[in-house]
Amino acid sequence: MKELDQNVKTLPSWRGDGKKVLILATSPRENGNSHLLAQSLYEGALEAKHDAVITMISPYVLQLMRYCGDCRDEEGNCGLQDDFSKIFRSLYQPAEAVVFATPIWWYGMSGHMKNFLDRISCEISARNKSGIQAKQDIIGKKMGLLLSAEESNFACRMPIVAQFNELCRHLRCPFVGHVSGFGNLRGEVSKDPLDPLGSARKLGHDLFDIEETDYELDSERPHEVWSVDRTSLPNYWR
Numbered sequence: 319m320k321e322l323d324q325n326v327k328t329l330p331s332w333r334g335d336g337k338k339v340l341i342l343a344t345s346p347r348e349n350g351n352s353h354l355l356a357q358s359l360y361e362g363a364l365e366a367k368h369d370a371v372i373t374m375i376s377p378y379v380l381q382l383m384r385y386c387g388d389c390r391d392e393e394g395n396c397g398l399q400d401d402f403s404k405i406f407r408s409l410y411q412p413a414e415a416v417v418f419a420t421p422i423w424w425y426g427m428s429g430h431m432k433n434f435l436d437r438i439s440c441e442i443s444a445r446n447k448s449g450i451q452a453k454q455d456i457i458g459k460k461m462g463l464l465l466s467a468e469e470s471n472f473a474c475r476m477p478i479v480a481q482f483n484e485l486c487r488h489l490r491c492p493f494v495g496h497v498s499g500f501g502n503l504r505g506e507v508s509k510d511p512l513d514p515l516g517s518a519r520k521l522g523h524d525l526f527d528i529e530e531t532d533y534e535l536d537s538e539r540p541h542e543v544w545s546v547d548r549t550s551l552p553n554y555w556r
């Protein structure tokens with residue numbers, strides 16, 4: 319296993335050739351289990367000659383999502399003081415595939431990953447001057463998910479996979495694969511006999527060859543929920 323191909327103090331940038339694959343390592347534990355999965359996927363993507371970049375987010379995304387009305391500037395830009403917008407605009411928007419790597423924390427994704435996803439809302443808001451373009455840009459990317467956990471119980475990962483699946487559906491981003499690796503100590507995932515590092519590497523290599531099918535149902539979502547008559551919805555759907 320190579321050392322992480324990045325200095326956590328410097329954000330990576332695209333090389334400019336190959337398909338753009340952004341890998342976000344969302345655990346704050348450097349060289350931890352989800353990080354190793356991310357690194358393996360990164361190596362597979364490089365083998366396939368993709369233009370892959372990997373970065374941790376915890377050194378850069380420091381602020382929690384708030385009520386945007388309180389902190390966006392006159393142009394609608396995020397007013398929080400950290401590098402989230404930089405990552406979103408220079409890496410996330412141009413990426414053709416995005417892979418999130420997260421440890422399971424209390425049967426959910428890491429708070430860092432959840433916060434990253436939450437903060438996308440500000441960037442794609444119609445109140446943000448570049449929001450409409452940003453929303454266009456985040457549609458259609460290939461998406462992948464890497465999980466590390468102590469418990470191998472299958473049910474543990476289902477809520478995260480289901481949530482990720484829903485957000486991919488909503489964003490019309492094909493969810494092309496997920497890999498789970500088990501381990502608790504730093505790096506222990508490399509001992510998992512099902513070889514999740516190998517699977518992550520393969521997923522990175524094959525990201526653009528995998529077809530995802532049949533999950534693009536949409537319903538209309540007016541911005542103001544009660545501006546349309548929804549009284550016909552039975553109570554158990556409310």
Ligand SMILES: Cc1cc2nc3c(=O)[nH]c(=O)nc-3n(C[C@H](O)[C@H](O)[C@H](O)COP(=O)(O)O)c2cc1C
Binds near residue numbers: 346424425467474501
């Ligand atoms: C705050 C916290 C909550 C955790 N919750 C769970 C959990 O619900 N289920 C589980 O299997 N492991 C849980 N773990 C263990 C981690 O998922 C596991 O050690 C993982 O491999 C860590 O990945 P990392 O090295 O990338 O941080 C938790 C660890 C932490 C720090």
